[in-house]
Amino acid sequence: MSDLSHIRNFSIIAHIDHGKSTLADRFIQICGGLSEREMEAQVLDSMDLERERGITIKAHSVTLHYKAQDGKTYQLNFIDTPGHVDFTYEVSRSLAACEGALLVVDAGQGVEAQSVANCYTAIEQGLEVMPVLNKMDLPQAEPERVKDEIEHIIGIDASDAVPCSAKSGMGVLDVLERLVQVIPAPEGEIEAPLQALIIDSWFDNYLGVVSLVRVKHGRVKKGDKILVKSTGKVHQVDSVGVFTPKHTEMSDLKAGEVGFIIAGIKDIHGAPVGDTLTLSSTPDVDMLPGFQRIKPQVYAGLFPVSSDDFEDFREALQKLTLNDAALQYEPESSDALGFGFRIGFLGMLHMEIIQERLEREYDLDLITTAPTVVFEVLLKNGDTVYVDNPSKLPDLASIAEMREPIVRANILVPQEHLGNVINLCIEKRGVQRDMQFLSSQVQISYDLPMNEVVLDFFDRLKSVSRGYASLDYSFDRFQPANLVKLDVLINGDKVDALALIVHRDKSHQKGRALTEKMKELIPRQMFDVAIQAAIGGQVVARTTVKALRKNVLAKCYGGDVSRKRKLLEKQKAGKKRMKQVGSVEIPQEAFLAVLKVDS
Numbered sequence: 291m292s293d294l295s296h297i298r299n300f301s302i303i304a305h306i307d308h309g310k311s312t313l314a315d316r317f318i319q320i321c322g323g324l325s326e327r328e329m330e331a332q333v334l335d336s337m338d339l340e341r342e343r344g345i346t347i348k349a350h351s352v353t354l355h356y357k358a359q360d361g362k363t364y365q366l367n368f369i370d371t372p373g374h375v376d377f378t379y380e381v382s383r384s385l386a387a388c389e390g391a392l393l394v395v396d397a398g399q400g401v402e403a404q405s406v407a408n409c410y411t412a413i414e415q416g417l418e419v420m421p422v423l424n425k426m427d428l429p430q431a432e433p434e435r436v437k438d439e440i441e442h443i444i445g446i447d448a449s450d451a452v453p454c455s456a457k458s459g460m461g462v463l464d465v466l467e468r469l470v471q472v473i474p475a476p477e478g479e480i481e482a483p484l485q486a487l488i489i490d491s492w493f494d495n496y497l498g499v500v501s502l503v504r505v506k507h508g509r510v511k512k513g514d515k516i517l518v519k520s521t522g523k524v525h526q527v528d529s530v531g532v533f534t535p536k537h538t539e540m541s542d543l544k545a546g547e548v549g550f551i552i553a554g555i556k557d558i559h560g561a562p563v564g565d566t567l568t569l570s571s572t573p574d575v576d577m578l579p580g581f582q583r584i585k586p587q588v589y590a591g592l593f594p595v596s597s598d599d600f601e602d603f604r605e606a607l608q609k610l611t612l613n614d615a616a617l618q619y620e621p622e623s624s625d626a627l628g629f630g631f632r633i634g635f636l637g638m639l640h641m642e643i644i645q646e647r648l649e650r651e652y653d654l655d656l657i658t659t660a661p662t663v664v665f666e667v668l669l670k671n672g673d674t675v676y677v678d679n680p681s682k683l684p685d686l687a688s689i690a691e692m693r694e695p696i697v698r699a700n701i702l703v704p705q706e707h708l709g710n711v712i713n714l715c716i717e718k719r720g721v722q723r724d725m726q727f728l729s730s731q732v733q734i735s736y737d738l739p740m741n742e743v744v745l746d747f748f749d750r751l752k753s754v755s756r757g758y759a760s761l762d763y764s765f766d767r768f769q770p771a772n773l774v775k776l777d778v779l780i781n782g783d784k785v786d787a788l789a790l791i792v793h794r795d796k797s798h799q800k801g802r803a804l805t806e807k808m809k810e811l812i813p814r815q816m817f818d819v820a821i822q823a824a825i826g827g828q829v830v831a832r833t834t835v836k837a838l839r840k841n842v843l844a845k846c847y848g849g850d851v852s853r854k855r856k857l858l859e860k861q862k863a864g865k866k867r868m869k870q871v872g873s874v875e876i877p878q879e880a881f882l883a884v885l886k887v888d889s
């Protein structure tokens with residue numbers, strides 16, 4: 291048996307903002323992974339966008355050396371995980387590389403739904419969960435209440451929960467001491483054939499594909515020929531190493547360790563997450579259990595404002611998918627918007643992030659259509675089809691049954707906001723499944739149509755509970771529902787990119803709210819613009835954007851030319867993010883009007 295007793299592999303799981311990244315920074319500081327000068331605030335959140343939004347999107351690993359009170363130096367490999375509900379899949383991936391997890395709970399805020407969900411994932415995967423009460427420096431910290439919540443809501447012993455403040459540093463050493471005591475060392479054989487699990491892969495412009503792996507058995511070093519089990523392809527290893535958090539090459543990676551492998555792989559699909567690596571000399575090694583394939587939950591069409599940008603857009607998407615395996619896309623053509631792509635996202639936050647990256651990093655002007663979930667449609671000929679684009683819904687006459695995706699949502703909310711949350715769930719066509727009163731919070735679970743949840747539910751939930759309710763949800767099943775396609779007509783022409791699939795009971799109300807909203811968003815033009823909402827040819831709502839009376843240039847006639855040019859330029863700039871549909875200019879906001887109506 292190889293001696294791996296000095297290794298501890300762990301993740302930090304916590305609800306968003308409870309202090310994972312801050313605690314991780316403290317560990318790095320204590321264990322000397324970076325000099326003072328290099329210790330930027332929140333080193334782990336390396337992407338600009340992450341830093342700006344203050345959220346962790348990609349999981350990262352860091353290897354540190356900690357000299358414990360028992361005199362032994364431990365190798366700590368820890369993996370940071372994102373806390374937002376859109377990125378739950380990253381969490382289970384990170385956990386697969388670990389023997390333990392720190393459950394970090396804000397001692398003022400208490401347990402939140404996301405931590406519950408992630409904690410269950412950790413327990414299911416057989417990890418030792420160690421509770422940590424963070425933010426003890428805050429006057430509102432209530433360690434006893436929060437310990438009670440951990441025991442009652444999650445059901446693990448919290449009597450030994452370690453109090454600390456990641457911000458001031460108080461208690462952080464106690465966290466490290468306890469960690470090396472309670473989290474088990476990994477098991478594995480260094481002399482056995484190589485068996486390594488790919489936890490994450492990303493594309494680096496200089497290095498090609500970098501894969502983060504957990505070595506289960508054996509060892510791997512530079513020059514080795516590795517075999518990617520699923521593709522059967524062999525690659526030569528250029529380098530192996532760890533992040534300290536600096537990229538640091540090592541002579542080898544051994545059983546029990548977590549680190550990177552770079553092997554001249556040019557495409558992220560050449561080293562898929564969840565795959566097993568071995569050496570080409572031992573091709574018969576078993577595959578390790580992988581991860582569930584990530585399925586996008588929300589789809590939207592993205593179209594370049596200028597059709598000349600289509601090729602640039604395609605290239606940008608290709609590059610983005612190198613880093614983001616969750617991103618899926620296929621070409622889409624719309625009568626109204628021309629050529630673009632239909633893209634699948636994990637949730638609205640993921641969609642916003644991708645859109646922002648495309649615009650910032652690739653300088654593209656894009657129009658996004660209203661996001662939608664996937665519907666299951668049973669046709670009269672017995673076929674089942676999945677529809678991720680309302681305009682592609684088969685002809686009504688051929689449909690036997692429409693089914694919508696249902697999620698099981700778990701919500702934790704303080705009692706005083708319970709009524710509001712229940713009302714919101716009812717408004718969203720929710721069916722209550724369970725309700726439990728705990729010391730200060732209530733745990734409720736609802737079955738909700740995914741369509742109602744993905745768009746604005748999270749924001750609405752936060753606002754009706756003054757920020758206190760927390761949410762976790764996952765797809766449960768498809769269920770028959772009375773759904774219809776709501777078409778939008780602009781000056782009599784159906785605009786495919788504006789079509790929606792909605793519940794029949796809400797269709798008229800939605801049609802009215804939508805046309806009203808679009809009336810506000812579509813600027814006045816030289817002629818009247820009629821906006822209609824229709825279901826199967828029957829108009830259910832109608833509004834008109836009245837014609838502009840004056841020509842903007844009229845008052846410049848005879849005036850100086852430069853002023854006129856300036857006005858025209860200003861108009862041109864204002865036109866950005868507008869799309870000419872027929873003879874009408876429609877701004878980006880109008881395509882997303884559905885997100886702005888409360889129904």
Ligand SMILES: Nc1nc2c(ncn2[C@@H]2O[C@H](COP(=O)(O)OP(=O)(O)OP(=O)(O)O)[C@@H](O)[C@H]2O)c(=O)[nH]1
Pocket residue numbers: 304305306307308309310311312313344345346371372373374424425426427428454455456457458
């Ligand atoms: N007062 C106090 N504030 C803290 C403490 N730990 C973290 N914070 C603050 O809480 C906020 C969130 O901390 P982060 O470390 O970014 O939280 P996170 O859990 O990593 O959040 P995500 O990366 O977005 O999932 C920051 O403003 C921190 O400065 C603490 O011990 N005390």
